[in-house]
Amino acid sequence: MQQQWYQDTAVNSLGQNLHFYMETIEVSRLTGLAFYTAGEKRYKGERFYWQNREKTMTLVGLGHAYTIQSETSQHRFDEVEAKWRSLTKNGDIQQEQPPILFGGFTFDPQHQIAGEWTGFPDAFFALATFQLVIQQDKAYVNLHTVTTEPQTEEQLQVLRQERDTLIQLAQETMITMYAKPEIIHYFEPHKEAYLASIDQVTALIKEKQADKVVIARSLALQFQEPVSTSQVLAQITEEQPESYLFGLEHQQLLFFGASPERLVKVQDRHAFSSCVAGSIKRGKTVAEDEVYGQRLLNDAKNGGEHQYVVDMIAQTFQENCLDVTLPSSPTLLKIRDIQHLYTPVEGLLKEGATILQLAKSLHPTPALGGSPRQAALEAIRQYEPMNRGLYAAPIGWVDAQGNGEFAVAIRSATLLQDKAYLYAGGGIVADSEAQAEYEETLVKFRPMLRALGGQLHD
Ligand SMILES: C=C(O[C@@H]1C=C(C(=O)O)C=C[C@H]1O)C(=O)O
Numbered sequence: 001m002q003q004q005w006y007q008d009t010a011v012n013s014l015g016q017n018l019h020f021y022m023e024t025i026e027v028s029r030l031t032g033l034a035f036y037t038a039g040e041k042r043y044k045g046e047r048f049y050w051q052n053r054e055k056t057m058t059l060v061g062l063g064h065a066y067t068i069q070s071e072t073s074q075h076r077f078d079e080v081e082a083k084w085r086s087l088t089k090n091g092d093i094q095q096e097q098p099p100i101l102f103g104g105f106t107f108d109p110q111h112q113i114a115g116e117w118t119g120f121p122d123a124f125f126a127l128a129t130f131q132l133v134i135q136q137d138k139a140y141v142n143l144h145t146v147t148t149e150p151q152t153e154e155q156l157q158v159l160r161q162e163r164d165t166l167i168q169l170a171q172e173t174m175i176t177m178y179a180k181p182e183i184i185h186y187f188e189p190h191k192e193a194y195l196a197s198i199d200q201v202t203a204l205i206k207e208k209q210a211d212k213v214v215i216a217r218s219l220a221l222q223f224q225e226p227v228s229t230s231q232v233l234a235q236i237t238e239e240q241p242e243s244y245l246f247g248l249e250h251q252q253l254l255f256f257g258a259s260p261e262r263l264v265k266v267q268d269r270h271a272f273s274s275c276v277a278g279s280i281k282r283g284k285t286v287a288e289d290e291v292y293g294q295r296l297l298n299d300a301k302n303g304g305e306h307q308y309v310v311d312m313i314a315q316t317f318q319e320n321c322l323d324v325t326l327p328s329s330p331t332l333l334k335i336r337d338i339q340h341l342y343t344p345v346e347g348l349l350k351e352g353a354t355i356l357q358l359a360k361s362l363h364p365t366p367a368l369g370g371s372p373r374q375a376a377l378e379a380i381r382q383y384e385p386m387n388r389g390l391y392a393a394p395i396g397w398v399d400a401q402g403n404g405e406f407a408v409a410i411r412s413a414t415l416l417q418d419k420a421y422l423y424a425g426g427g428i429v430a431d432s433e434a435q436a437e438y439e440e441t442l443v444k445f446r447p448m449l450r451a452l453g454g455q456l457h458d
């Protein structure tokens, strides 16, 4: 086993000295889910799980060595970035397995409707005590501590033992698929308000108060018994191989999902984003699927929804990047239940640009907010009868060297013991129709509903 360590001090917002210690070992035969599950007893409520779309990176965190929560919702992206840079010496930790900060920003800090998100911070990020990274068939576990007093050798020894126990437990764990949770009650809160809001928003768009507004709704489930968070993550891992997979625990809550949409990725100063907007269902046969795909590519209403996103992301990349590349027309992004119009965008970060600054400028794109941004956000606050929390918001990671990736947290749900809330929305433009939008949300609920033991018929 390879050992690497690093230690240094930083100063926190209270002016206290922080001692940062980390070490890395390489391990064998581990899956992300088994490691996550090994933390069930001691770290429940303080875990996270992530896999990128390509499944070339798995990241799991157990326990909180350090958390960053926003204190000023207006400057939350800057605040998270400043605290992380201060802890990691402005990206100067040249470790092969750098410490990683994982978490998310809520969709809209001004959204205050009470519900499952009450008490959740506008930004919530954690550096795990035990961080597993699986990349290129190799698995590494980092141990991190951030403390006001330096760790003694005895304290570190205790943590090393704890780490080795978790690894051993994970290596012995087989994730078995239990029966899916039993749903005893299924309801669509505010269904009428949602349908009415589509008409209100299209009217507002016809009056030229906005061009596009994304309106979402939720679906609530009540289960017979509390549902295991490992189990739902195992389900989405099994069922949604073409998506980003994520799970973030915060106290009793697990926010999880399988999203096809990248907000931003940075690797060695190369930046990537994707425009994903405009939707149609999958066909039952290859031929039918192609007919739907062609219909989507040629549909003016969906093309309009998509173009607002392309224009805005392209402009943000022009401002922050050099050598921006952008295809001239969308292709199809096909995932299990749905197909979307898709345009990837790339560029090279300009001096001073960072992943968190790019995330700050991009969020919310017109794929989840609308266009123009402020008018759309006001319409959402006025017409949408729920608090989005992390739904439709940036979720992901940044490391100590400025690399990272954020997905847009759609196709997502909150699990709160024996209850779940699923979220889905759609881009409303002048010619949107309430019933068609309602049906589009039913298709978008499917991945989370299936993972939670429910089914919808078409
Ligand atoms: C709002 C959602 O998805 C977004 C809206 C889309 C649309 O309206 O066509 C397509 C992809 C996403 O950008 C969602 O899944 O909840």
Ligand SMILES: [Mg+2]
Residues within 6 Å of the ligand: 277, 278, 279, 305, 426, 427, 440
């Ligand atoms: Mg749509």
